[in-house]
Amino acid sequence: MPMIANFPVELLEEHRAWHHMHMLSSSSPFPVGYGLDFLQFHRNFIRKALDWYMQAGHDPALVTPWPAVPEPIRRSYCYNLAAEDRIVRRPETFASADELGRFIEGSGLHGCIHEQAALLYGEPELNDFDYAPRHTEFYQFHGLIDRWYRNWEGLAQFARGLTHWCGSFDRGEDEVLFYRPEDATWWLGRPQVSQGRTLSGLEWSPAGCSREFGPMEDGRPLHIRDVDGDGRSEIVFFEPVSRRWITGKLKAGRICWYSL
Numbered sequence: 176m177p178m179i180a181n182f183p184v185e186l187l188e189e190h191r192a193w194h195h196m197h198m199l200s201s202s203s204p205f206p207v208g209y210g211l212d213f214l215q216f217h218r219n220f221i222r223k224a225l226d227w228y229m230q231a232g233h234d235p236a237l238v239t240p241w242p243a244v245p246e247p248i249r250r251s252y253c254y255n256l257a258a259e260d261r262i263v264r265r266p267e268t269f270a271s272a273d274e275l276g277r278f279i280e281g282s283g284l285h286g287c288i289h290e291q292a293a294l295l296y297g298e299p300e301l302n303d304f305d306y307a308p309r310h311t312e313f314y315q316f317h318g319l320i321d322r323w324y325r326n327w328e329g330l331a332q333f334a335r336g337l338t339h340w341c342g343s344f345d346r347g348e349d350e351v352l353f354y355r356p357e358d359a360t361w362w363l364g365r366p367q368v369s370q371g372r373t374l375s376g377l378e379w380s381p382a383g384c385s386r387e388f389g390p391m392e393d394g395r396p397l398h399i400r401d402v403d404g405d406g407r408s409e410i411v412f413f414e415p416v417s418r419r420w421i422t423g424k425l426k427a428g429r430i431c432w433y434s435l
Contacts, residue, residue: 178310238314241319255282263326344407359385359390360385382425395414419434
C-alpha cells in the first residue's frame with residue numbers, strides 16, 4: 176500500500192513529539208492518565224490527518240479502519256490473543272478509558288501491530304513512530320483501535336443511563352445509534368446534508384424495537400461492535416429468558432434481529 180504523498184510535516188512532527196514526550200523505559204509501568212491521553216490524542220490526530228487527506232483528494236478506501244486485526248498479525252509471536260479477547264468481548268471489565276488505553280499499550284498489542292504491520296506490508300516506517308503516520312496502514316489499524324475505544328465508551332455511557340453510541344451502523348462513519356428505554360425503541364441519527372454540504376445537527380429516524388427481548392438496561396451483557404467484519408457495528412446482547420445471544424444489524428435504516 177502507498178506512502179501518502181505530500182504528507183504535512185507539521186502533522187508528522189505532532190505525532191513524533193507526542194510519542195517522544197511520553198516515551199517510557201521498558202521496565203516502567205504506564206502511569207495513570209497515560210491511557211486516556213493515548214486514546215484521545217490518536218483519535219484527534221487521526222481526525223485531523225484524515226481531514227487533510229480527504230481535502231487532498233486521496234483515496235478514502237486506503238484508510239478505512241480494519242474490521243479486525245489481520246490473521247498474519249494475530250498469529251505472530253508478539254500478539255496477545257487473550258488481551259484482544261478481553262478488549263473486544265469483555266470491554267465492560269475496564270473501569271475507565273484510561274485503564275483501557277494503558278491495557279492496549281501494556282499488553283503489547285499496539286506495539287505488536289506496528290511491528291508486524293511493517294513486516295506484513297513491507298513498510299519498515301510503520302514500526303517507527305516518527306514516520307508511521309505518512310502510511311495509509313497507520314489509519315487502518317489506529318481506526319480499529321479507536322473502534323475498540325468507541326465500544327467501551329458506549330458501554331460506559333449505557334451504565335450511566337446515556338444510551339447512545341457513535342460510529343458506523345448503516346451507511347456512514349458519523350452516525351449515532353440511540354436506545355430509548357421507556358419504549359425499547361432504537362433510533363438512528365445521521366448528519367444532515369444539503370447540496371453536498373454536511374450541516375450541523377442530526378436527522379433522526381426510527382430504526383426498530385426490541386421490546387420482545389425485554390429491557391436492555393437490566394444488566395444483561397450488551398455490546399455494540401462489528402461482529403461480522405463488514406466495518407459496521409451491530410447490537411449484540413444476551414437474552415436471559417431464552418438464554419440466547421441476539422444480534423441486531425441495520426439494513427437500509429432498519430434493525431434486523433437474529434439469534435447467534
